[in-house]
Structures are given as structure tokens and as C-alpha cells.
Amino acid sequence: MKEVKKQFCVLWCFLLLASATVAQVSKPVIGVVFRKGTSTRVYNATVYNENKRISVSSDHFGLFSIMASVGDTLIIEAEGYTGQKVPVRNFKDILVYLTGTNLLAEVKVTATTPRQNLKEVEEEFRKKGIYYGGKPPLGLLLPFGGSPLTFFHELLSKDGKRARRFNKYAKAELEYYDISARFNDANIRKTVNIKDEELEEFKKRYWPSAELVRGWNDFDLFDYIKRSYKEFTANRSTTAP
Template sequence: MRHLFLFMCMILPFYAAAQLIRGTVTDQESHLPVQGANIVSASGTTITDAAGRFTARARFPDTLRISYIGYKKMVMPLASDPGTELRIRITRGTITLDEIFVAGTRNYRKDSLSYRTQFKKEFSYQPPKLTDAVGPARSGGRGASLITINPVALYSYLTRKSARDARLKRRLLDDEANRFIDHWFTTGKVEQVTALSGDSLTLFMNRYRPTSEMVRKLNEYEMIDYIKRSAVTFRSGK
């Protein structure tokens, strides 16, 4: 009990001297809130919420260090209690990731072109129409109208071959889409941005795997921002 009393006597002055400061972090250009930004002071570390807000302890004079991946780090000296909520705007900057060595890295664009060439017939497949099998012919005289029949096209139209070819094309397109996603949403990139590993990394990769349409709309900065925001949600258990 005596040791606990002495310990409390030691830390109470520290907490008494520290004061709570509040603020909001937004993007310099869009003015949108930045979620998950790190706020570091001499008294500890906190992160911004979905609205970009934060509450931190500071001992004046103190220095706030604000950082978020994809943005330039910001240092804000605080000589005294600002008295009002801080309005902090951070600027986008160059993203630098640690080097990742991957043995046997393939050229995605070259592989994609090769894949398209290899299955050119399947990718260009169009299901047969009835007009491909049956069409008008020259008049047979006396006002009679004749038609021509393409036996091969008619057979394809009437059998399941066309459905089978359509399913094959769909599978090839799905496979190509997955290759495209894997090229941009890599395990190495996610691991470095989130610091996840093992089963947690596998679960995150499966749960937050983007669609090919989403990947096409995002640039590199936006993809990393998506991973970062998803990691905040993932760690919160939502």
C-alpha cells in the first residue's frame, strides 16, 4: 500500500500538469475529415475518429506531430493552451513504401496480353442468334419467298454448345478480373500499410478484397487510403 501511495504521488503531478486539447484533422484540398491520423504529443498518442476529431493530453510547452500515410508529416509547436479546438489541415505527399523483394515477379500487362491472345477465340465469342441460322434468300418466282438455313449455326443455336461457350467466356473474364485485382491489392502492400500478419492478414485480405470495378477507379494513393481506412474498421471489430 505504501508503494502504491508513493507511485500515485509521483504520477499525479504529471497528470495535473497535462491538459486536454481537442482538434480536427482535415485534408488541405478537399477539406474532408481524415480518419485514422496519428496524433503524438509528449504525453502519448491518439488517432482521429471518422469525423477527423481527436482528444490528446499535452504538457506546455509541447509539440504535436500529425502523420497519416499518403500525407506529409506535420509538426505543430504549442507554447501554451490554445484555448479553442485546433483546426489542422494536412497536405498530400509522396508515398514511400519499404522495398519488397519478390522473386520471379511477372509483368502484369504482358501476361494479360498473352492471356488474351491464348484465349482469343473464347474472349471474342458471341452467342449465335436465330438470324445466323435462318436468313432470307432470293425470290423463287411467282411471288414466293425462300429462306436459307445454315445447319451448323442452327445446331449451335438449338444445342447447349452455345451455353457452354458462354460459361467458358464468363470464367475467363472472371479470372482476368481476379488477376487485375491481385496486381494492385497485394499481400506485401497490405502487410506494410496495416502491419497485419498471419491469420489476421489473411482474414483482412479476404474481407476487404475490392472489386475489379473499384480497383479501376482508384489510383495508388486512393488504394492505400482504402487499405488504411479498412484497417481502422478491421481493428475496431466492426
């Protein structure tokens, strides 16, 4: 019996040691810094790990990568924005939204469109040997006419992994840009007599898909807004007390 208790104590101590070791594992944590309420990426924001006392800056597309362990706290700050503390609960990607303190002190962001930004960043990846966004075609493995080295570099390298993360965020931003370029406050107000207090709720309820917007001409856009607003006001009248 004593031997069993001894083995149990040894096993319990081993599990505690193992869990403590796992908790201290450090890995790169990837994140993106946005201006709150927009799809604008914040350039040159400082990301500081107060536990490990290391810091990095976000790049031209708002991306950053910093070593961290579960339980660490990241402090994200930028000129013209209110700083934010973000606890590291796991190693999943982090989305950070900073609130601007005033319009005159905004952090520098690229003045180009998301598509221009995308082309610029893709060009930077090409300089590092990433030509397929980190998702190389299987044809590169062919013995004749292929390029196995390129395939494995894109698939396994840090630059390849970073390119895949970048493309995931870039796709979402491009979709938002395409939609907001057509379905925006100005076009809605021009089409229907909407009240200011209704605008945000209306956009939230009837925000169209990027695929739908890309197939619209001006008539389709205005027709969608009119039909949607008619339904919106009808629903509000039936639910009003």
C-alpha cells in the first residue's frame, strides 16, 4: 500500500512539473492591429510583452509576431491611440482594435487601397522566394518542369506561413473594401430617406456579400437598398410598442 502511495505521489509530482513546463512554453504569437470601427491597419504600433520584456512593431499591413507564453500580457500602443492590454490565453492569432484619441494624431497608415497594399506586400514576399502565397501547387513536385525546392520552401518556411496568414486577413479586408465602396452611408442616404439613428442598424442587418456586390450595376445597388429599407421599416413598425 505504501508503495502504491509512493508511486502515486511520484506520478502527481511529474504531472505538476509537466503542466508547469507546458505553461512556460514560448511560441510566436501572430496578430493584426486595426483602428477600431474600421478595416484600417495600424502601422508601427508597439507590441510589448511585459512578462518577457521584449517588444516588436507592426508592419505596413498591421501584422506583428512576438514570442509569448500562455499567461503573458501584451501591451499594444501607438501614437494617437489608446493603449490596450491583451492577455495571451492560447497561441491562436490575435486581432487588436485600438481606439483613436483624436483625428489629428493618427498613426501613419498606407494611403493606398487594400489592393495596392496587397500587391506591395506580395512583391516583398516574392523577394523572399514566396510566389504562391504560401500555397504552392502540386505541379511543382513534378520531376520535369517542376521545382520541388520552391514547393517545400513555400509550404514549410516561416515566410510561407506568414504569407498564408497575411492572405487570410487580406481576403477579408478586400471583401470589406468592395462592399463598403458601394453599400455605404452616402449611397444609402442618396437612395432612401433614412434617419441618422437608423443607419448603423440598417447596414448591420442588410450588409450584402462581396460576391453579390461585385455583380451589381448602379440600378441593382439602388434597387437592393430600396427593397431592403422597405422591409426594414416594415419590420420596425410591427415590432414597435
